[in-house]
Structure formats: C-alpha cells, structure tokens
Amino acid sequence: MFDPAREPEWIKMVRAVELIDPALQPGARVRRTGEVFGRDLAWTTQVEAVHFPHVLAMRILDGPFTGTMRYDVQRSGDGSRVRVRASGESSLLAGIPAAFVTGPLKAALTADLERLKSLVEARP
Numbered sequence: 109m110f111d112p113a114r115e116p117e118w119i120k121m122v123r124a125v126e127l128i129d130p131a132l133q134p135g136a137r138v139r140r141t142g143e144v145f146g147r148d149l150a151w152t153t154q155v156e157a158v159h160f161p162h163v164l165a166m167r168i169l170d171g172p173f174t175g176t177m178r179y180d181v182q183r184s185g186d187g188s189r190v191r192v193r194a195s196g197e198s199s200l201l202a203g204i205p206a207a208f209v210t211g212p213l214k215a216a217l218t219a220d221l222e223r224l225k226s227l228v229e230a231r232p
Contacts, residue, residue: 109161109164109179109181109190109224110132110158110160110161110164110179112125112127112138112140113125113127114227115140117223117227118220118221118223118224118227119142119220119223120216120219120220120223121142121143121144121216122140122141122142123141123142123143124140124141124142125138125139125140125141126138126139126140128152132155132158132160133155133158134155134156134157134158135154135155136154136155137152137153137154137155137169138152138153139151139152140152140153144172147172149171149172150171151168151169151170151171151172151173152168152169152170152171153166153167153168153169153177154166154167154169156176161181162180162181162182163178163179163180163181164178164179165177165178165179166178168196172198172199173196173197173198174196174197174198175194175195175196175197176193176194176195176196177192177193177194178192178193178194179191179192180192180193190221192217192221194213
C-alpha cells in the first residue's frame with residue numbers, strides 16, 4: 109500500500125508511476141498517469157506524513173484533482189483494517205452532484221483494496 113511503484117497492480121485507475129523523490133518521507137513526490145472516466149490523466153502527489161506501516165498522508169498537487177489522501181492501517185486479529193480518507197475537488201466532476209459521485213468512487217476504492225488484499229495474501 110505504501111509502495112507507489114506497485115500501485116498499477118492494485119489501483120485500477122493508475123497505469124504508470126514515476127518516482128520523482130524515491131524516499132518515502134515528507135516532501136517526496138510521485139507522478140502518476142492513468143485513466144478516469146475514459147480520459148487519460150496525470151497527477152502528482154506529495155507525502156505530508158508517514159509512519160510506516162500505519163499512516164500515509166499525501167497532498168495531491170496537480171492534475172484534475174486537488175486535495176488530500178490519507179491511509180490508516182491498523183492491525184486487527186490476523187489481518188489489518190484500512191481506513192482511507194480523501195477530500196478535495198476535481199475539475200472532471202464540476203457540476204455533478206456529490207451523491208452521484210460518492211457511490212461509484214467508494215465502489216472503485218473497495219475493489220482496489222480487494223485487489224491489494226489478494227496481492228498481500230498471495231505473498232509467500
């Protein structure tokens with residue numbers, strides 16, 4: 109989850125990743141390219157806070173989205189519980205009521221996390 113180079117394996121909208129600053133530390137930037145709603149896009153994130161392997165907070169600096177993403181991972185029994193918080197705005201979604209966007213975005217995130225879970229559980 110905290111390795112951006114592996115995001116294309118589990119995040120459906122991410123096709124490629126460029127590590128601008130390879131260290132996972134505050135200030136590190138990553139450029140991503142992908143597809144959303146049939147449109148090719150690129151955006152850059154910057155790490156705001158990291159406490160590996162429990163917290164990763166990022167700011168989305170440019171592209172069709174602006175805002176923040178935060179991943180909180182907590183051990184739970186034999187596995188982990190993940191909480192993802194995203195806030196911001198998108199020029200792609202201007203004028204579309206939030207009720208029409210929230211459901212599909214939540215479904216996409218759930219599918220992404222299921223792919224990640226499969227990858228983690230398949231590890232030897």
